[in-house]
Amino acid sequence: MTLSGRHADILRRGHWIFDLDGTLTVAIHDFASIRKALGVPPGGDILEHLEALPLEQARLMRQKLVAIEEELAGRTEAACGAVGLVQKLHGRGTRLGVLTRNTRDNALATLRRIGLQNFFAERDVLGREEALAKPDPDGIYRLAREWGVPPSALVMVGDYGFDLETGRAAGAATIHVDTSRAFRWPELTDIAVGSLAELALALPELPVRPCSPVRAR
CATH class of the missing domain: 1.10.260 (434 Repressor (Amino-terminal Domain))
Structure with missing residues (x-):
């Protein structure tokens, strides 16, 4: 992936929000x-x-x-590159959140199953009971307030139009992950990648901040 200066600036941001199903996990929903x-x-x-x-x-x-x-x-798996990307972001001190149309309890169970539970504080995992469902930008606004940054400082990562619409509506940068590489919503997308592994490779090298995994509170 060839990056412009703007793309590199997006990838250096310190606050990232992920969709869950089909983004951090392999898409199995019919x-x-x-x-x-x-x-x-x-x-x-x-x-x-x-x-x-x-x-x-x-x-x-x-x-x-x-x-x-x-x-x-109960039978989901981590998406290709999900663990490596999250570890890399966390290692450089990035604040990480999840915004899903699923329930928070189910999201937390999914994060445990795919080995990512220690990288997301429980309060930073928002389901349909904690925020208005995507594509409403309410969840992004809530995380921005929690983190003390403007929505324009955030990155929203997802595999579907709702995720990208949510990011656009809030003024956040958007990254579309599409394993088919069809990239159906270019007007809503700042960066398009075929996998989270590809995204991890594109991250600019930043100093790594020693830290312990985030514990749910």
Whole structure:
């Protein structure tokens, strides 16, 4: 990947937010099947559809969605390069967060399964119960406030349009990870890579700050 000066500046930033499923993990979600199981029309937004249901029906469908997500989390794997990239960022003192449309509990379980739980403080992992769901930029704003930096100082990394829309709306830089290299949202993307391993190789060399893994609080 050839980097411009602006790209290098983005990669030097000290505050990064990651999407979870399909970004830090291998994509295993069959969203068409999930929609069918929950009665969501093809192509519909799952969370928006459940939000519009009558209260009791919505409660039951949310329980069903959580069960599906927990089953998927139990067999997920780290994406290519995820562990190396996170270790490298953490080693240079980068503050790391997760913003997911999943639940926080499921996100934390997934981070444990893929060996990344010690690099993310629990308060920096936001699910759909802690922040408005992407593509609303609420989660980025919350992490920016927590970290004491403007949203424009952040990097948002994701594999889908919602992630990139969220970053753009907040004024953060965006990195699109697409193993197919189709890169469908160039207008929302600052840097496009085929894998997190490729992204790790592109990071400018910075002094490494000795530190211990972040512990959940």
